[in-house]
Structure formats: structure tokens, C-alpha cells
Amino acid sequence: MKQFWKSMLRSPSGVIGLIILLLAISVALFGPMLFPNSPWRMVQRPFLPPFTLSTVPLGTDALGRDVFAGMIFGARVSLLVGLVSTLVALIVGVPIGAMAGYFGGRVDDALMRFTEFFQTIPSFALAIVLVAILQPSIYSIVTSIALVSWPPVARLVRGEVLSLRTREYVQAAVVTGQSNTWIIMREILPNALSPVIVLASLMVATAILLESSLSFLGLGDPNLISWGYMVGAGRTVIRQAWWITVFPGVAILISVLGLNLIGEGLNDALNPRLSREGR
Amino acid sequence: QEPKTGGVINAVIQPEPPGLMLAMVQNGPTQMVSGNIFEGLLRYSPKLEPQPELAESWSVSEDAKTYTFKLRKGVTWHDGKPFTAADVLFSIEMLKQTHARARTNLAQVDKVEAPDDYTVVFTLKQPFGPFLGIFEVGSMPMVPKHLYEGTDWKTNPYNNAPIGTGPFMFKEWQKGSFIRLVKNPNYYEKGKPYLDEIYWQIIPDAAARSVAYETGKVDVLPGGSVENFDVPRLTKLKDTCVTGAGWEFFSPLAWLWLNNRQGPLADKRVRQAVMYAIDRDFAKDVIWNGLGKVATGPSASTIKYYTDDVKKYPYDPAKAKALLKEAGYKGEKIRLLPLAYGETWQRWGEAVKQNLMDVGINIETIATDVAGGNQKIGDWDYDIAFTYLYQYGDPALGVGRNYISSNIAKGQVFNNVEGYSNPEIDKLFADGAVATPDSKRKEIYEKAQKILVEDVPVAWMLELQFPTIMRCKVKNLITTGIGVNDGFKDAWLDK
Amino acid sequence: MLSFVAQRVVKGVIVLLAIVILNFFLIRLAPGDPAVVMAGEAGASDQVFVKQLREKFGLDKPLPEQLFIYVKGVVTLDLGFSFRQQAPVAKLIGERLPATLLLTLTAFAISLMLGVLFGTFAARFAGTFLDTAITIFALIFYAMPLFWVALMGILLFSVTMDWLPSFGYETVGANLTGLAHAVDVAKHLIMPAMTLGLFFMATYTRMTRASMLEVKRLDFVKTARAKGLSDAVIQRRHVLRNALLPVVTLAGVHSGTLIGGAVITETVFAWPGIGRLMYDALLQRDYNLLLGVFVICSAMVLIFNLITDLVYRLVDPRIEFAS
Amino acid sequence: MTAPPAVSIKNLRIALPEGAERPFAVDGVSLDLRPGKIVCVVGESGSGKSMCAHALMGLLPDTVSIAAGEIQFEGRDLLKLDDDGWRDLRGRRFAMIFQEPMTALNPLMRIGDQMAEMFEAHGLLTPRERRAKALALAREVGLPDPERIVRAYPHQLSGGQRQRAMIAMALALEPAVLVADEPTTALDVTTQAQILKLIRNLQQSRNMAVMFITHDFGVVADIADQVVVLRHGKVVEEGPAATVFNAPQHDYTKALLAAVPSMDPPARAPLDDRARAVEVIGLDKTYVTSGGWFREDRRVDAARAVNFNILKGETLGLVGESGSGKSSVARLVMRLIEADRGTVWIGDTELTSLSGKALRAERHRIQMIFQDPFASLNPRRKVGHIIADGPIAAGTDPKVAFDRARDLLKMVGLDAGALERYPHEFSGGQRQRIGIARALALEPEIIVADEAVSALDVSVQAQVLRLLEDLKARLGLSMLFITHDLRVAAQICDRIAVMQRGAVVELKPTAQLFASPEHAYTRELLAAVPGRKERALAD
Numbered sequence A: 001m002k003q004f005w006k007s008m009l010r011s012p013s014g015v016i017g018l019i020i021l022l023l024a025i026s027v028a029l030f031g032p033m034l035f036p037n038s039p040w041r042m043v044q045r046p047f048l049p050p051f052t053l054s055t056v057p058l059g060t061d062a063l064g065r066d067v068f069a070g071m072i073f074g075a076r077v078s079l080l081v082g083l084v085s086t087l088v089a090l091i092v093g094v095p096i097g098a099m100a101g102y103f104g105g106r107v108d109d110a111l112m113r114f115t116e117f118f119q120t121i122p123s124f125a126l127a128i129v130l131v132a133i134l135q136p137s138i139y140s141i142v143t144s145i146a147l148v149s150w151p152p153v154a155r156l157v158r159g160e161v162l163s164l165r166t167r168e169y170v171q172a173a174v175v176t177g178q179s180n181t182w183i184i185m186r187e188i189l190p191n192a193l194s195p196v197i198v199l200a201s202l203m204v205a206t207a208i209l210l211e212s213s214l215s216f217l218g219l220g221d222p223n224l225i226s227w228g229y230m231v232g233a234g235r236t237v238i239r240q241a242w243w244i245t246v247f248p249g250v251a252i253l254i255s256v257l258g259l260n261l262i263g264e265g266l267n268d269a270l271n272p273r274l275s276r277e278g279r
Numbered sequence B: 001q002e003p004k005t006g007g008v009i010n011a012v013i014q015p016e017p018p019g020l021m022l023a024m025v026q027n028g029p030t031q032m033v034s035g036n037i038f039e040g041l042l043r044y045s046p047k048l049e050p051q052p053e054l055a056e057s058w059s060v061s062e063d064a065k066t067y068t069f070k071l072r073k074g075v076t077w078h079d080g081k082p083f084t085a086a087d088v089l090f091s092i093e094m095l096k097q098t099h100a101r102a103r104t105n106l107a108q109v110d111k112v113e114a115p116d117d118y119t120v121v122f123t124l125k126q127p128f129g130p131f132l133g134i135f136e137v138g139s140m141p142m143v144p145k146h147l148y149e150g151t152d153w154k155t156n157p158y159n160n161a162p163i164g165t166g167p168f169m170f171k172e173w174q175k176g177s178f179i180r181l182v183k184n185p186n187y188y189e190k191g192k193p194y195l196d197e198i199y200w201q202i203i204p205d206a207a208a209r210s211v212a213y214e215t216g217k218v219d220v221l222p223g224g225s226v227e228n229f230d231v232p233r234l235t236k237l238k239d240t241c242v243t244g245a246g247w248e249f250f251s252p253l254a255w256l257w258l259n260n261r262q263g264p265l266a267d268k269r270v271r272q273a274v275m276y277a278i279d280r281d282f283a284k285d286v287i288w289n290g291l292g293k294v295a296t297g298p299s300a301s302t303i304k305y306y307t308d309d310v311k312k313y314p315y316d317p318a319k320a321k322a323l324l325k326e327a328g329y330k331g332e333k334i335r336l337l338p339l340a341y342g343e344t345w346q347r348w349g350e351a352v353k354q355n356l357m358d359v360g361i362n363i364e365t366i367a368t369d370v371a372g373g374n375q376k377i378g379d380w381d382y383d384i385a386f387t388y389l390y391q392y393g394d395p396a397l398g399v400g401r402n403y404i405s406s407n408i409a410k411g412q413v414f415n416n417v418e419g420y421s422n423p424e425i426d427k428l429f430a431d432g433a434v435a436t437p438d439s440k441r442k443e444i445y446e447k448a449q450k451i452l453v454e455d456v457p458v459a460w461m462l463e464l465q466f467p468t469i470m471r472c473k474v475k476n477l478i479t480t481g482i483g484v485n486d487g488f489k490d491a492w493l494d495k
Numbered sequence C: 001m002l003s004f005v006a007q008r009v010v011k012g013v014i015v016l017l018a019i020v021i022l023n024f025f026l027i028r029l030a031p032g033d034p035a036v037v038m039a040g041e042a043g044a045s046d047q048v049f050v051k052q053l054r055e056k057f058g059l060d061k062p063l064p065e066q067l068f069i070y071v072k073g074v075v076t077l078d079l080g081f082s083f084r085q086q087a088p089v090a091k092l093i094g095e096r097l098p099a100t101l102l103l104t105l106t107a108f109a110i111s112l113m114l115g116v117l118f119g120t121f122a123a124r125f126a127g128t129f130l131d132t133a134i135t136i137f138a139l140i141f142y143a144m145p146l147f148w149v150a151l152m153g154i155l156l157f158s159v160t161m162d163w164l165p166s167f168g169y170e171t172v173g174a175n176l177t178g179l180a181h182a183v184d185v186a187k188h189l190i191m192p193a194m195t196l197g198l199f200f201m202a203t204y205t206r207m208t209r210a211s212m213l214e215v216k217r218l219d220f221v222k223t224a225r226a227k228g229l230s231d232a233v234i235q236r237r238h239v240l241r242n243a244l245l246p247v248v249t250l251a252g253v254h255s256g257t258l259i260g261g262a263v264i265t266e267t268v269f270a271w272p273g274i275g276r277l278m279y280d281a282l283l284q285r286d287y288n289l290l291l292g293v294f295v296i297c298s299a300m301v302l303i304f305n306l307i308t309d310l311v312y313r314l315v316d317p318r319i320e321f322a323s
Numbered sequence D: 001m002t003a004p005p006a007v008s009i010k011n012l013r014i015a016l017p018e019g020a021e022r023p024f025a026v027d028g029v030s031l032d033l034r035p036g037k038i039v040c041v042v043g044e045s046g047s048g049k050s051m052c053a054h055a056l057m058g059l060l061p062d063t064v065s066i067a068a069g070e071i072q073f074e075g076r077d078l079l080k081l082d083d084d085g086w087r088d089l090r091g092r093r094f095a096m097i098f099q100e101p102m103t104a105l106n107p108l109m110r111i112g113d114q115m116a117e118m119f120e121a122h123g124l125l126t127p128r129e130r131r132a133k134a135l136a137l138a139r140e141v142g143l144p145d146p147e148r149i150v151r152a153y154p155h156q157l158s159g160g161q162r163q164r165a166m167i168a169m170a171l172a173l174e175p176a177v178l179v180a181d182e183p184t185t186a187l188d189v190t191t192q193a194q195i196l197k198l199i200r201n202l203q204q205s206r207n208m209a210v211m212f213i214t215h216d217f218g219v220v221a222d223i224a225d226q227v228v229v230l231r232h233g234k235v236v237e238e239g240p241a242a243t244v245f246n247a248p249q250h251d252y253t254k255a256l257l258a259a260v261p262s263m264d265p266p267a268r269a270p271l272d273d274r275a276r277a278v279e280v281i282g283l284d285k286t287y288v289t290s291g292g293w294f295r296e297d298r299r300v301d302a303a304r305a306v307n308f309n310i311l312k313g314e315t316l317g318l319v320g321e322s323g324s325g326k327s328s329v330a331r332l333v334m335r336l337i338e339a340d341r342g343t344v345w346i347g348d349t350e351l352t353s354l355s356g357k358a359l360r361a362e363r364h365r366i367q368m369i370f371q372d373p374f375a376s377l378n379p380r381r382k383v384g385h386i387i388a389d390g391p392i393a394a395g396t397d398p399k400v401a402f403d404r405a406r407d408l409l410k411m412v413g414l415d416a417g418a419l420e421r422y423p424h425e426f427s428g429g430q431r432q433r434i435g436i437a438r439a440l441a442l443e444p445e446i447i448v449a450d451e452a453v454s455a456l457d458v459s460v461q462a463q464v465l466r467l468l469e470d471l472k473a474r475l476g477l478s479m480l481f482i483t484h485d486l487r488v489a490a491q492i493c494d495r496i497a498v499m500q501r502g503a504v505v506e507l508k509p510t511a512q513l514f515a516s517p518e519h520a521y522t523r524e525l526l527a528a529v530p531g532r533k534e535r536a537l538a539d
């Protein structure tokens, strides 16, 4: 573990990514305490450009609400939606994919046909239907996004496992009588991790944006502000007030960039061929 | 200026109509396109005075129970068959089954007869004040009898290629792209229409619609096609003309359903507090970009018998708080249902929520899409809900329906959804519809407005205005109270 | 091989039917009633009218009966009748299919080609400025909402420079034929296809890069170098090919969603495709139409999953499928 | 020795990353390769032979760097070469046969294509000619059924076949300098002889300079012009083959030579009364690989009615031609692949009838040492885990398991630091020993050893063999010992089975087999054992 952190901290991308993520998370956690004003309150004249008033540094939106406050409060929901739904998608997708790929045959068949159930409906549509059924709330949104995001994970993992399970070191583990779970967890998955990390770090962005599409349709959690919501809400006034979409958009971009950098760092740190490289 | 003949106009249609057979599909875009293919017996001036269309002239009997229409001669359907009184009779029969509003409108009609090919006589059960207001093309389009009689209307092939008597003929419809209408060369008004073709472009995204206008790809943006926030910018473009006219007949009025049945809102004082709490001028100025008008009561100011001599509800949070206190409101949760019709409505929902929270009303916004919202409203499963409805020119047609108790029924999304029940109002609207003469009606409706405004069964917000944006070279587009819906008949292009 | 395909097709049909049934209930679970939606649009919502509509669409029948009728239809390849548009679902979908396929396939090709290309470059120059630039470039198009990118494209290329049309599938009313028509369509296609393609590109870029970096360290790459192969060939033939598996998986997943996947792009560019059709059907609870689109999408996904599995064997001969 | 050296390595010093066994893989190594001469590099496993070879090709791992020295070739210092310069040399002028062919071959490319690439890399020939050439090469290195085998993927070949594919590639362009890193470890003696002849011929006709790394003193005796002995990264002795053999100077060299096993089987007590440990009855296995839509399937009979048994405490040798099915039989016995027919008994358990949990529960009784050590080690797991995982899975306390892993590593001659390292940080022979340690960790009743000592220098080999003998004696361990090294077989096996094309053609007690081989193939094998003449000389 110590070694892992050491190599993680040695990769510049990993460090930058970690810093970004930590920043974002601390904003999400502590920001609302520092800015107790509700982001929904109309505080100034609408469409106030950024950097004109120090009380609303990033300007106001179409209703005169503080964009900066929105950014601070939005971090919480966006990161929550992005990270949690990705995490859930991984928790569901990785084992299913791994089992399908490892056991093959009937198990594969059953699991993959099951996956296809979720895969076949266009994910956006499925998310809408699910949110509509479950009633919009932050929980149902996270659930729905996770439910539509796991099939690609499962298929990806399965593909990798299909290829890895024939490797000789897996056979060597079989020979020593290790359990299937152990083999999957220790012998196969670590070697399949790199694409999963990439996919996961991208999925966070998808989730954040899916949430924004949902709120665009009126299916977001209307009582919570999020970056995605802000981007969507500013969409119609892009040409009058670029700042309403651009600031939250950049926040999303930077978070996603941070996560991807962490992914890179993680991949490097987990790759034994790199970890000892003297830089 | 002398009209010039020829030219093609590109207009925007949004959303894509589900069908063009006006007798069977009545949603907004259908009316907008098909209003130029089909015709009604009458049209209405911006002041909502009846004007001849397929009916050349009309007369009303002394007892106000018999209406005689003289039809125009020499009118033919697009397929060349003549239009006669038989078509009118058939249309009325058909519409009674397929057109909900027509059915209600015609409820007072005892019988319809055609003494000859060019005369139609309506006999009413009792005098019906607004009767002359129900003949506009959207409310009562004429259907070709020879193509529909004895067929299964639902699957009639002409539904997809409608045949009317109007100035334009249906030519082609590429789903998802455009609808193309061409000039009717045999139109009965000589010289009309002036235009050769109309393309209705289907562009689902509002921002893309304004770009299409900016880049010169379309010439006409009918009301509601672009986001309000874009209107000022587009208006400033060169060679651009804007008009708010053409919505007089519909007079869309926005309000909040307040569920009168249960919870704090059952208390009149709480409902009044809601009225005081909401900054409607803000909504008008910021959300609707200064377009429209703050509503004073159940009637839009363009509707007959409108009066503003009613109780006023200016933005007054203090008063709202006082009323709430008086009513003993203790912070019970109130569910607010915004309208999922796009950004403007969402913003409005947010602003109203903030207004109400500011006076201490504990609002929880419920998110749904349109269908889900309709379901909730229909099931009376809400506390406050946004809506906007057309008024159709006469309080008997578009206003009363929302307040009379006989219209309370589960499963519908408008009429009396709020559950307001007041025998006095029921009686006033019942009388108003059949009263004669006009002055009597005026008296009744003014009284009704006063009572309603005091009771606040719903919270009236704004008289909406949907400006039509077009190039200045498009002339005479809006000449009637129903606007673009039948506007291309007179329009011409100044090249 | 043949028997593997045959078995999968049979299973696919069964899965498809199951999916149809599942979807049938799923979309009916969502609150909202098509009759009420339509009544609302028509500006009239009296009970009689709503009841009429229900009867007309068979919505008054008990659910199992509706299901039975629907499934019976699907089995005979009849996708039913759209409530709202009053036309056979198959026809409605058929009208939109070419445009959708044109857009999504082009976008798919763009994303895959650019993605793999950029990914290869990023991997080859990992840690350099180029790598960072590619990463940021890819992520901008990925993490920025599609409509934003699309609108910026329109503002730049249609409004400011006036190079490309901003909406539609072809110039309406131009009545072009032959080559001129093809050029016209291509012009309309560029922006939507690029927007969509650049969006999907990020996944491939990142995946290719990570995967290649992984493979790059394996011993056989050393063998390839010992042969004196040029760097480009090593990257392409040895590293890339071995790194391709996850890319293939994702391409399979994406290609399966080609039909239904482009709602936002189709909306912003007024592209007359199925994504939009589905979206409207969804909002209007046009059950049959929605189910129809879902059925087609499902079939696509199943087909592409099968193809992916077949491609797996080509890409990695070590993979075996018990058939 | 008058010809100027083609390549001359001077004072080479290669630094290993931190955490490695020692700071420098090689330290101050100098050696000359002359045209038309073969330099054999021998020495302890892990002494830095492969490092030298890789340095010569400019292909050291990223984590390893050259600290000092130079490599002169045609008046240039290769260490100062840029990428393009190297690219031009590699393949055409310098070619290398890598030590571990499984991982050195691209798993997704057909063998033939990988061979043809050699020409392509240097823009030679048309694609069609390249293919023809690849086929010819496959034939030349003695690959069976060349037409089919060029279309096969690496994982479908036997260890020796892969090795031959590597050799064919390296020889394809008839380079000026050939670096062969233990090129014949997986080859049976007859094939080996054929390959050695091939290299010899080329070396003579093309005046090729060869650096030949090997542990097999028989081979050294047969082909070396010059011998270099390495130990701990330093050259301890160097000289003409005959001198080194006949008058070794350094103690280490002497020890090495003394450790070369003899061809005479020692006398062994008969084991008849022992219980049966393994019984294999009528094993059949045919590999069918789909040839695609249009081509015929490739079918290989890897086992045909194979019968044998192993008694408790007995070692059964399995020798035979490369590709004859030895590894396949091993896998069948291990139930890593399913037999088409036949049964395998372990003691009183019918292994072939078990599955799932029941099978897993029996696994610890029979362990395997894989032919390809590198491929059989998980690249992402530390050696400590690799060894301890089995016992831990079987319920041993992790701490105990790790302690035992440490002991085992010591027993096979690796220090405890190895626990914390990853497989790629070891030399070929070291990895092989890790594989052995892993198999022993579970204290099995039976070990299936597939070329288990082929990558070990004779002294370490002797140490490992002693260890196995000891376990045999103490715990009644039985072994199925697959080897191509008949000297080793002579020393360790109680009985030997000879395989050819999937069938066991002869099975006899060792002494008997060596004394009176019956089958023609057996006789051929025995005759081909390298180094016989030199050996006589040395004795």
C-alpha cells in the first residue's frame, strides 16, 4: 500500500489529478458551509456579467442568481452523482463481466443475455423512463444512471477476462487449487484493470452530463442545484450570457480531467513494470 | 402598397405536428399548418369580430336561436369537387365525434339544416351568446364529405395528404424535416394567395431555430418558436419585424392551479397569500422579457367582458405573510409542479418557488416530464401546478370551463382541476352563456370576475404574448385574431 | 463457427421477445397516459374525448391483453400503429432510418478512426506535451455537453463563417439530384457527425492510449524491435493490435446504440433521425412507437454483440467460446 | 584468432534498479565476437548473460541502464547510436534469439507472419515471396507440417516449436552477428542437433559472429570456439573451448564442469512393491483449430492412447521429440485441458471424474512446474504472493505461508529479497526456480515437471535436482519429469517413457533404456546427445 502511494505520488499526472479531485471534493463538502446563501436566491439583476461585482464574482444567471454560489453548491450534487453512480456501475458491472468471462459457457450466456436487457434500450431513454418511474430525486437519479452505465463495464471486463483466462499464469493458479473468486480477484482482474480505470474515469463525466440532460427534461432533482443543471439552464441564453454555461462547464471539464489524470497515475502505479522506474 | 405575387416563404413549425387532418388532430402546430389548407365558415378580426370566410354572410334571428349562414359560391376542394352545404352538415357530424372542443361548442345546437346547397341553418336550444365565435378554422374546420363519408376516418388515406378548400394545398411532408404547401391555383378569392409555396421547417431546438432565422434560412418565426431570451436579440437584426398580434382569439393565460380540496390551500387566505407572494412583474420582465401582461383575473384583457375593476394583488410579501399567519399556516409542505415545456417554464417554476419560500411557504418542487405532470394533475395529486390555457375569445368558451363545479372530474388536465366549487359562480356562468342582450352578459361576467378574483381558485399569473418574428419583406402576414394559423392567405412578399 | 452464430441468433430472438415484454411493462410503469397527453395538446380534455382516445388505441383493454396483441404483432413483424402520429410504426421508423444510419455510422467511423489515431499518438508520445494536448482536446468534446459543442459549431461555421448549413438533412426546396445532392447532404452531415464523432472519440482515445501503454512494455515488443521494424509499424501492428480488445468491446457497445443514441445531436441540428422520434414518443407516451424503436434498437444491440464476439476471436485467437 | 572482432564489448557495466539483487547486473564485462566464430557464454543463472545479450541489441529494459562501457561495431560505439541507427542494424546485421519464446512472440500474430515481418522490416521481397520464405524457414528449422504451422498462433505451438520459430526469425536475414540466448532449452536432442548444425553452417558460410548463451556443456563442447564464463556479473574465465574444458583455471569453472551430469544412469533400487501414485489410462487428445471459413482445420494428435503409471516415490521421465505431446500429456494429467478419452488416477482418486469444488480440493496433491516460466507467473503479483497463494488458499496461515515461501526460495537458490519483486525483474533461470518453489509450496504428493531445470546452469541444476531427490526420499514424492536433457534424465529418472507424435513408443527402467534402446526413435535420440566426444575427452 505504501509502495502504491509512493508510485502514485511519483507520477505527475496522478498528483495533479489527486489535487484537483481533493479540491473539488473539499469544495463539495465545505463550500456550502462557507457560502450559506441559497444558490436559488435571486440576488442581483439578471445577466450580470462576471467580474463586475465582487459580491457575485462570476455574475448572475437568467433570474439573477449567483453563479458562483451555484458552482459551490453544484459541486456536491454533481460529484455525488458522478462518483456514486460510477461506483455503483463498477460494483455491478465488474463482477458480472468477470464471471461471464471467466466461467464462459452457460454462465456467460446467461449473464450476457441479462446484460443485454439493460443494454438494448438507449441509455438516455432508459434513464428517463427509470427516473419517471422512480420519481425524480437524487437517489433515483443516481440509481438510474448507474443502472444504465454498468453494461458497458460488464462487457469490457468480460472481453478482457475472456482473453486473460487462457493465460498460463491463470492455469498455474488453478493448479494450486485456488478458488475461482480468488483467481478472478487476484490473477485476472488486476491485469484487466487498465481499461476499466479509463472507462470509469470517463463515466463520471457521462453521469454528470446525463444528470444535466435529465434536469433539462424536468427530471432532475429540482430541489438541488448541480453543475449539469446550470449548464443546461444556461443553454438557451448561451449567446447572451456565456458565463452561465461556461463556468460550470469548465468545472465539469476540470473534474473529469482530474479523474482521468488520476486514472493515468493509477494505471502507472499499478503497473509493476513502471512502478520502480527511477524518474 | 400593392401586393406582389410569387415567392416562397420558409416558416418554422414547432414541434412537428403529429398529423395534418385538422378535424382529427387539434394541437397547436397542426392548426398552424392546416389552418392554411382547411377553412372554417368564419375568421375573426383582431377585435374578434366575425368576418366572412366560407360563409359569405350570416344572420341571427330575433330570438337569437336561429343562425343562417350563406355559403360562398364557386368554392372547390383541392381535388376540384365543389364545396356545398352538405359538406358543412357532414363536417359538423364528424367533428362532434372527433373534435372535443367542437362537441362542447355545439352542445347548444338543436339541429342543423341545409335548405339549399348554399345555405346552412343552425337552430339552438336556447340563446348562446358566443355562438358566432365558434366557426374559426381550428375550432370548426370543414371536411370534404365526398372523401370521408362512409370511410374509417382513422385510417383514411387523406389524413396524410389532406384536402381542404384553403389557399394552400398540401404537397409533401418529409417527416422530421419539412412540410411543403403550394399555392391553390383555383382559390376562390381571385389573386389570392400571393405566395407560391410555404415550407414549414421542422427544427426541434430553439437555439437552432433562431440561428436558422439569423442565417436567412427561414423568414417567419411564429410565436413561441424561439426562447424569450432570444427575442430582443433577433428583434434587433436588420430587416426584422416583430408583432405581438395574432393571438387575440387564443389569448393564452398562465396561472397556477391551486388545489382547493386539501391542505392549507383549501383556505382562501392562503390562496390569496400566494397571489401576494408572487412577484409577477419580475416574471414578466425577467422571464418573459417584458412580453405579456400581468393578469388581473380569470379573463385575459383581450377577451370580451373583461374588467379590471377587481381586487388587486400586487407583490406584497408582508401582506402574504400576514395572511398566512392569520390562516394558521404552520409550514406544511406544499408540492409545486412546474410545467415541463422548456427552459422558460422551468425558470418560472424556480422563481415562483423562491417567492413562496420567501414568505415562509414550504415548497417542494416535484419534477416530472409533461406526461407525468399531466397524470399528477389529472389525479389531483398536487398542491400547486403551472399551466396556461387558451381563452377562445369568449368567457363562455374559454373561461367558465375552469371554474364551474360540473367540470370537476378526475383524469383531465384542465377545466376545473383545482376543485373550486361555488354555486354562485356556477349559476353566473350558466346564465352568462345564454343571456341576451350583450349588456346583460357583460354584467354577469363582470360579477363573476369579481367573485373569482376574491376567491382565488387559481393564481393568475400572466397574459402571455408570443411575438411573431419575421423579415420585414413579409407583408400582411397577420391580419386576423387567429394570426399565423390562417395568415398566409393574405401574406405577400416584397421582393 | 456457423453453429455458434446460429445458436446465438436463436437465443437472440428469444432474448428479443423477452426484452419486448419487459419494455412493454417498463414503459407502462412510467406515470402518464398517452390519451391525456394528446387531449392536453388538443386543448380539450373532457372525459368523453379521453375515453374515445383510449378505446381507439386499445388502452382500455386489460394490460395482458394489450401485451398479447402487441407481441402477436411483433412476432409477425408488425410493430403496430403509432397513437399520436396515426401511422404504422414500421413506416415511421423506416422513414427515419436512413438519416439516422448515415449520421451515426459516419460519427462512429469518425470517432473510431480519430480516437484510435489520437490514442496511438498519445501513447507513443506519452508524457509529452502532445499527449497532454490530445488528452485535453478529447476531454473537451467529451465533458462539455453535446448541445454546447454543437451550438458553438453552429455559431462558428454557420453564423460567423457561413460555410456549413446549420440544420436539416438537405437543402429544402433545392431539388438537387445526383452528385449535387450527395454533396449537399454531405455538407449538412459534417457538423452533426463531427459533434457526435468527437464526443465518442474520447473513449477510444483514452482507451487506446492506456491499453497501448500497457502492451508497450511486453516482451514481444522487444522482439519486434529486434527485428528492426520501424517504430510506426511496431506501434501499429504489435502494440495497437494487442491493445485493441477493449476498444473493440466499446466499439461494439457503441455501435449497438447507433440507432437510438443521437437524440441531442439530432435535436440541435434538426436531423430527421430516429433518436428524435424516440424522444418525442417517450415524452408523449406513444407506447407503440416507443416500443417499436426499442425493438429495433434491441435487435441492433444483439446483432452487434454477436459481431463483437466474433471479432473477439479475430482480434485475440486465444479467446475461445464454448458453443 | 587473427580476424579483428566484429563486435567488441568493453568494460560493460549495467545498473539495476533499486530493490534488485545487486547493484549491477554485469560489471566490467569485456568480450569480443569474431566473424565466423562462436563464443559460448556460460555461467550461473542470474549472472548477467541475458543482460549482456540485450545490451548488445540495445534492448535493455527501461528500468535498467548502462552505467559504463562501450560496444564497438564497425568502428562505432553502439551505445551512442540513436533509434534509427539501431533500427538499421537490428534484424539485418544483428539478430537475437530470445530466451523465453512464449512471451517473446506476439500472441495475436500468426507464426508465419511474424517470420515474414523480418523481411518486411527491411523492405525486402514482395509479400508473396516473404510468405514463401517464411515457409522455407519453418521447414529449415524442422517445424512439422510447415504449411499449417505458419498459420498457427504462438499459443498453439509446443515450447520447442516456438523456440524454433524464434530461431527461424533470427536467422532469416543471415545477420552478421547472432545473439542466441539459450536457444535450444526446449528442444529434444535430435532437433537440437539439427538446429546447431544450421547455425554452424550459417556461421561458416556467412562468416557470422555468434554469441551463444547456454547451460548445456554438451552443446558448448560441440560448437564453441571460445568460451566465456560469467559469475555474478563478472567474467571469471575466458579462453578457447578446448582450453577451458581441459584446463579450467577458475574454481567456479571447475565446479561447473564437475557438476555436468553424466550419461550413465546410477544404479537404482527397484520400486515394485510401492503403491501407485498416478495411473494414466488411454489418454487421447486431438487439438482442432478452426482454419477459418475456407481453410481446412488444423488437427494435431497430441496424445494417442497414452498409458503409464507412476509409483509412490518414483520419477518417471518423459522424453521425446519436440512437439510430440509431452506438455499436453502433462496438462491432461493436471486436468488443465480435458482429454478426449481416457482416465487419470491419483492414488485412489479418479481425477478425470471430478469437477468444481471436489476437483479443487484434490489439486494440492499434484503440482506442476510449467515449461514457460515467465508466462506462468502473474506479471502483477509479487513473487512472495505467487508462491504463498496456493498454501493460503488451502488454509495455511498467511504468515506461515510466507515464511515457507522464503525457505523455498532459499532452497532453490534465491535470496529472500525476491519475495518482494515482480516476475519481470528476474532472469530466466530465476523465474524457473520461482516456478519450482511454487510447485513445492503445497507439499504435493506428485509433481509434474515440464522442462523444470532446462534454464538452470549445471550447478544450480544439480542443487535443485538434489532437492527433489531429497523430497522424494523423505516424503515419497512422485514425479513426472519431462525433459529433453537425457543426461538429467539418466540421473534422476527411475523409468523413462519415450514419446513420438503423441504416442509412448517405449517405456523402460532408465538403465535398461540407455543400455538397450529398442525403438528406432529412442536409438536416434541417444545417439544425438551432444557433447559425447568432448565428454570422453574431459573425463
Ligand SMILES: Nc1ncnc2c1ncn2[C@@H]1O[C@H](COP(=O)(O)OP(=O)(O)OP(=O)(O)O)[C@@H](O)[C@H]1O
Pocket: D155, D156, D157, D158, D159, D160, D161, D186, D187, D188, D287, D288, D289, D300, D301, D302, D321, D322, D323, D324, D325, D326, D327, D328, D329, D371
Ligand atoms: N492449444 C493448442 N492448440 C492447437 N495445437 C496445439 C496446442 N497446444 C499444442 N498444440 C500442438 O500439439 C502438439 C504437441 O504439443 P506439446 O506442447 O504437447 O509438445 P511437447 O511435447 O511439449 O513439445 P516441446 O518439447 O517442444 O515442448 C504440437 O504439435 C503443438 O503444435
Ligand SMILES: Nc1ncnc2c1ncn2[C@@H]1O[C@H](COP(=O)(O)OP(=O)(O)OP(=O)(O)O)[C@@H](O)[C@H]1O
Pocket: D016, D017, D020, D021, D022, D025, D044, D045, D046, D047, D048, D049, D050, D051, D052, D061, D063, D064, D099, D424, D425, D426, D427, D428, D429, D430, D455, D457
Ligand atoms: N528488470 C529487472 N529488474 C531488476 N533486476 C533484474 C531485471 N532483469 C534482470 N534482473 C536481474 O539481473 C541479473 C541478471 O539477469 P540476466 O537475465 O542477465 O541473467 P542470466 O545470466 O541471463 O540468467 P539465466 O541464465 O537465469 O537466464 C539477475 O540477478 C536478475 O535478477
Ligand SMILES: [Mg+2]
Pocket: D049, D050, D051, D099, D181, D427, D428, D429
Ligand atoms: Mg537469461
Ligand SMILES: [Mg+2]
Pocket: D158, D159, D160, D326, D327, D328, D371, D450
Ligand atoms: Mg512442451
